[in-house]
Amino acid sequence: MTLYGAVYKHGLSRIDAEVAHHRTFDALRAAGPVLRRAKRPGGIPVHTMGLTFPNALGLAAGFDKTAEAFEELGAFGFGHVEVGTVTALAQPGNPKPRLVRLPEDRAVVNRMGFNNDGAAAVAQRLGNRRRRAGGPLLGINIGKSKIVPDDDQAAVEADYETSTRLLAPYADYLVVNVSSPNTPGLRNLQAVEKLAPLLEHVRRIADRATDDAGRDRVPLLVKIAPDLADDDVLEVADLALAQDLSGIIATNTTISRDGLRSDPAVVEAAGAGGLSGVPLRERATEVVRLLRGRVGRDLTLIGVGGISTADDARERLAAGADLVQAYTGLIYGGPLWPRRVLKGLR
Numbered sequence: 295m296t297l298y299g300a301v302y303k304h305g306l307s308r309i310d311a312e313v314a315h316h317r318t319f320d321a322l323r324a325a326g327p328v329l330r331r332a333k334r335p336g337g338i339p340v341h342t343m344g345l346t347f348p349n350a351l352g353l354a355a356g357f358d359k360t361a362e363a364f365e366e367l368g369a370f371g372f373g374h375v376e377v378g379t380v381t382a383l384a385q386p387g388n389p390k391p392r393l394v395r396l397p398e399d400r401a402v403v404n405r406m407g408f409n410n411d412g413a414a415a416v417a418q419r420l421g422n423r424r425r426r427a428g429g430p431l432l433g434i435n436i437g438k439s440k441i442v443p444d445d446d447q448a449a450v451e452a453d454y455e456t457s458t459r460l461l462a463p464y465a466d467y468l469v470v471n472v473s474s475p476n477t478p479g480l481r482n483l484q485a486v487e488k489l490a491p492l493l494e495h496v497r498r499i500a501d502r503a504t505d506d507a508g509r510d511r512v513p514l515l516v517k518i519a520p521d522l523a524d525d526d527v528l529e530v531a532d533l534a535l536a537q538d539l540s541g542i543i544a545t546n547t548t549i550s551r552d553g554l555r556s557d558p559a560v561v562e563a564a565g566a567g568g569l570s571g572v573p574l575r576e577r578a579t580e581v582v583r584l585l586r587g588r589v590g591r592d593l594t595l596i597g598v599g600g601i602s603t604a605d606d607a608r609e610r611l612a613a614g615a616d617l618v619q620a621y622t623g624l625i626y627g628g629p630l631w632p633r634r635v636l637k638g639l640r
Contacts (some may be wrong), residue, residue, distance in 0.1 A: 311393040311402070322363040329369040330426055335633045337373060338640065342594045342616045343513040343540045345466060347431055349373035350611065351635055354598045354619035355435035355469070355517075356404070360411045361419055368430030371632030376619065377416075378435030379471050382456035384412030385440055388476060394564040395625075396571070398556040400602060402622050404547065405567030407476045408437050413457040420464040434465040435517065436496075437474060444479030447488065451495045462500040463507035470496055473519035473546035475568045481519060486529050489516070493537050513540035513594075520545035520577045520599060527581055531588040541594030543619075544581040548574055548599075571622035575600025579613050586614025602626065604638020 309317075322329070337349025352374035358364050364375040387409025394403045410416070413436070425432070436457040442449050454470065462468055470493060472483040483489055497514055504512050516539060518530055527544075534542055547568025554561055554573055578599030585595055597615030601607050602623040610618045624631055 310391060311395050312390065315393065319363060322366045326363070326366050329366040330429070332369040334369065334428065335371045335636055336640070337371075337636050340373070340617060343467060344510075345431060345513070347373045347617060348428075349636055350617050350639065351607065351632055352376060352430075352433070352596070352617055352619040353624065354621040355379055355433070355471070356406070356621055357624070359406075359409065361416050361432075361434075364432055365426055365429045370624075370629050371636050372430050374431040374433055374466070374617070376433035376435050376469065378410070378469070379408050379437040379474065380410050380413050380416050380434065380457055380461060381408050381437055381439040382413050382453045383439040383441065384415065385409060392567070394567075396554065396556045396560065396564060396569075397626075398560075399554050399571060399573050400622065400626050401554070401556075401569055401571030401573050402625060403564040403567045403569050405476045405565065407440065408474065413460040417460040417464065420461075431466040432464070433467045433469055434461045435469040435471050436461065437471040438477060438480055438483070440477055444482045444488075447491065450483065450488075451492060454492060454496050455499050458496050458499040459503045462503040462512050463509055465512050467513040467515060467540065468496075468500055469515045469517050469543060471517045471546070473517050475519070475521075475547060475549045481521075484518060484522065484526070484530065486533050489530070490533055490537070493533070493539065497537065497539075515539060515541040515543055515594070515596070517543040517546055518581070520548045520574060520581055521550065522581075524584060527584050528588050531585050531593075534593055535589055539593065541596060541616075542585055542589075543596045543598060544585055545574070545578045545599045548577065550577075570599065571626075572600050572602055575602075575606060575609075579610055582610060582615050583613040601635075604635045607635055607639055 340347040353372045355376040361377040388407035442453045582597045597610035598619035
């Protein structure tokens with residue numbers, strides 16, 4: 295057992311998962327000056343979307359929701375860190391408890407509900423911080439504020455417009471999240487008839503915001519759910535090609551509970567929410583393979599979901615991903631986990 299494994303088993307696993315997460319951030323902030331100066335582990339650079347990623351491994355959205363410690367997290371070895379999901383309006387998220395571990399499956403159930411400080415506060419935080427050369431690339435993931443009804447297209451577009459206008463100038467790439475299961479109605483936006491005008495609007499606002507800031511055009515991606523039917527995945531792929539998006543992130547968490555090893559009573563007690571971790575690996579890999587077969591080499595694909603080992607990362611890259619991301623793998627693997635994965639990839 296690794297040192298972190300012992301700490302996790304006898305310490306972190308015995309406290310509420312969200313409390314453990316906040317303590318992790320306290321430690322990151324305390325160690326910030328040291329971590330920002332730390333030597334990053336080596337890796338094979340990836341050139342895609344007009345960007346050079348230090349390596350193929352990134353940290354998925356959801357860990358650093360408000361861009362407080364993305365450079366410190368990069369010191370663990372991540373070549374890019376995706377912050378968010380950020381919404382136009384600050385919101386507290388869903389009632390607690392809302393983050394539950396399923397250790398038998400090396401999985402996590404979350405129903406956080408896009409708790410974050412809001413786009414204006416995150417933009418101010420990014421504007422006040424000088425990014426260190428050689429640090430991780432920064433992805434910014436934006437979503438719908440909870441109070442905005444999904445059936446009011448104009449209101450949805452205005453909501454995403456606020457986040458895009460404020461945050462696009464700070465992003466190395468920008469992600470439209472329409473796939474979290476924890477905001478009512480959000481996944482309805484994956485339907486092509488709603489998604490197409492939304493992406494067109496975000497692209498237009500992002501171009502205007504980066505032009506005003508004197509920056510190059512920011513790559514735009516969309517993040518989709520693993521629970522989409524194959525035909526719907528292909529429709530999103532066709533839409534991404536038609537709108538000249540830079541890429542697709544596949545996939546978000548799942549609402550499925552099929553095939554879990556945990557005791558059914560434990561699963562039921564965990565409650566509703568998105569499931570991440572090892573049980574997601576097979577479907578997430580299938581979706582990447584399906585997308586790559588549809589889009590050829592014209593789009594960047596970021597594979598996320600169930601990556602817990604270097605073999606998992608290799609499998610996702612072989613399926614067609616240009617980059618991979620993890621979240622739950624870090625929770626169970628600890629701060630040295632990214633370095634182990636990168637060593638395995640090398």
